[in-house]
Amino acid sequence: MLALQKLRPGPGVELLQVAPPRSPPPGEVLIKVHMAGICGTDLHIAQWTPGYESMKEAMPVTLGHEFAGVIEEVGADVPGALVGKRVTVRPSTTCGVCEACGIGDEDGCTRRKGIGIGRNGAFAGYVCAPAGNCHILPDTLQLDVAALTEPMTVCLEAVQTAEVRAGQRVLVLGPGFIGQGIAILARARGAGVVIAGWDDAPRLDLLRSLDFDHLLDGKDGTQDVALRKLGPFDAIIEAAGVPALVSATLPYLRKRGIFTVVGIHPHPAEIDLTRLVRMHQQIRGSYRANPSDWAKTIAFLDTHQDVMRRLISHRFPLTGALEGLEVSRRRLASKVILQIGEPS
Ligand SMILES: [Zn+2]
Ligand SMILES: [Zn+2]
Numbered sequence: 001m002l003a004l005q006k007l008r009p010g011p012g013v014e015l016l017q018v019a020p021p022r023s024p025p026p027g028e029v030l031i032k033v034h035m036a037g038i039c040g041t042d043l044h045i046a047q048w049t050p051g052y053e054s055m056k057e058a059m060p061v062t063l064g065h066e067f068a069g070v071i072e073e074v075g076a077d078v079p080g081a082l083v084g085k086r087v088t089v090r091p092s093t094t095c096g097v098c099e100a101c102g103i104g105d106e107d108g109c110t111r112r113k114g115i116g117i118g119r120n121g122a123f124a125g126y127v128c129a130p131a132g133n134c135h136i137l138p139d140t141l142q143l144d145v146a147a148l149t150e151p152m153t154v155c156l157e158a159v160q161t162a163e164v165r166a167g168q169r170v171l172v173l174g175p176g177f178i179g180q181g182i183a184i185l186a187r188a189r190g191a192g193v194v195i196a197g198w199d200d201a202p203r204l205d206l207l208r209s210l211d212f213d214h215l216l217d218g219k220d221g222t223q224d225v226a227l228r229k230l231g232p233f234d235a236i237i238e239a240a241g242v243p244a245l246v247s248a249t250l251p252y253l254r255k256r257g258i259f260t261v262v263g264i265h266p267h268p269a270e271i272d273l274t275r276l277v278r279m280h281q282q283i284r285g286s287y288r289a290n291p292s293d294w295a296k297t298i299a300f301l302d303t304h305q306d307v308m309r310r311l312i313s314h315r316f317p318l319t320g321a322l323e324g325l326e327v328s329r330r331r332l333a334s335k336v337i338l339q340i341g342e343p344s
Contacts, residue, residue, distance in 0.1 A: 003062045003124035004321045006045055006055065013046045013063065015321055021120070024075035024128045029082060031089070031129060034341035035147035036122040037066035038321075038328045040176070040264075045117070046325055051264075055117060064123035065091035065116030068137065068146035069341065078131040087134040088149040088298070089122075090291060091115040106291060123321055123338060135294050141302040144337055145309050148181075151335070152308075153289035153297045154262070155181030159189065160293075161286035162235040162260040166190025171233040173249060174240030175203040175215075177335045178262060180311055182237050183212060184304070194230050196223060196249075198240075202313075202332045210307060227252045238262060243269035246283075250276070259283045312337050 001020045006013055024030045042063050045052050055061065068088045074080055093113050094101050100108030113119045115129055137146050159182055164170055168191040172183050175197040183193045197204050198218040207215055214230060216223045232254035238245060241263030247270055253259055259281060276283070289297070301308055313334040316324040324336040 001125040002318050003120075004064065004318070005060045005062050007060045009048065009053065009056050009059070011046070011048045013322070013325070015319070018060075018062070018124070020124075020126050021128045024073055024078075026076040027078060027130055027132070028075045028128050029071045029078055029131050029134060030073040031069040031087065031122075031127050031134075032072045032341055033064075033067055033069040033122045033125060033127055034143045034339070035068050036064045036338045036340055037147050037151065038324050038336040038338065039066055039151060040328075041065070041117070043325060043329055044264075049266075052117070058113075058118045061117070062120040062122075062124045062127070063116050064121035064127070064338075065114060066147055066150040067122035067127070068143040068149070069122070069127075071134070072126070074131065082131065082134070085134075086137045086139075086143065086146070088137060088146045089115065089129045090133040090135070090294060091117075091121070091150060092288065093119065093130055093133060107288060122340075123318065125318075125340060135298060137298065138302050140305075141298065142305065142309075144312060144315075144339075145301050145305050146298070147337060148301060148308055148311065148335060149294065149297055151177055152181050152185075152301060153293050154178060154287075155185050156293050156297050156300075157289040158182050158237055158239070158260055158262045158286045159185045161284050162237050162258050164189050164191050164235055168192070168234040169231070170194070171196065171227070171231070171236045171249065171252065173236065173238045173245050174242075174263065175200050175207060176239065176331070177311060179237075179239040180207060180334055182239060182262070183207065184210070184307060185300070186237075187212070188300075188304070191235075194227075194233070196227070198242075200331065203334055206310065206313065206334055210310060233257060235260065241265050243267055247271055250281070253279070253281055256280045257282075260286050262286050311335050315339050
């Protein structure tokens with residue numbers, strides 16, 4: 001089968017023929033992949049930016065951790081009734097035997113392996129995954145939108161961490177897929193949302209077409225004036241990964257406001273902590289969602305399918321995976337989906 005793999009530590013990924021996985025091991029299922037999304041993490045891995053060194057042990061490894069497909073075969077100890085089920089998969093797999101796993105702290109597992117990072121992922125015709133990581137999809141949810149589940153759980157975690165409520169004013173920094181997803185979830189909670197980008201016309205235009213009307217592009221130099229007018233904000237959610245934006249936008253956070261950081265930053269940010277203290281503000285980090293938030297996210301996608309499908313800006317077959325990565329890198333795309341099996 002064709003697979004997009006990382007073969008060695010260093011820049012680059014390759015599309016090549018590999019042997020399909022054999023029957024799934026005990027506790028796991030074999031999934032025919034239909035739809036798989038390209039994420040910022042895949043770009044980092046392709047470009048080999050620092051932070052992914054531990055992948056070395058898994059190489060050669062197939063990338064792809066945001067996906068949906070159909071269970072084709074089950075391993076020992078897995079109910080046969082799962083065959084034929086349409087699923088999306090939590091990519092974080094745990095060892096089941098370490099101390100954290102023993103007390104049910106899935107996130108604390110010391111031997112956690114990410115599907116598509118530390119073990120073979122979904123940029124291929126087939127992928128194996130633990131049955132316990134699979135979430136069965138409602139019949140009404142199409143697989144292209146279902147492949148957005150993993151990144152949307154990141155958005156849900158951010159909105160929950162920021163404690164976004166109805167009637168609040170929320171500023172979202174960065175209009176990439178994560179920022180767009182956060183904006184959609186915050187609006188669904190009844191908050192008034194302002195989204196700021198920097199030379200981001202295509203992605204801000206997409207938000208405009210979804211009826212967001214407070215959109216600021218830093219390129220035109222009027223952003224500070226607009227933020228002063230639209231703020232102060234109850235919550236600022238940063239999804240741009242630009243350290244300078246933290247100090248530049250903190251002045252627009254109201255007293256006792258919450259600043260939530262979701263982006264991955266290449267270097268530390270400088271923050272006026274005395275001002276933070278006097279304003280009684282909080283800075284919080286938000287990362288992986290709780291497994292229990294997956295069902296909530298799937299339900300949201302099911303009921304907001306038309307809006308969410310609009311965030312899929314580009315589609316490629318697996319043979320176009322390298323082009324898909326290139327489009328993602330150019331900040332034109334919201335979400336690039338690889339259509340691997342037939343769309344359904
Ligand atoms: Zn991702
Ligand atoms: Zn463990």
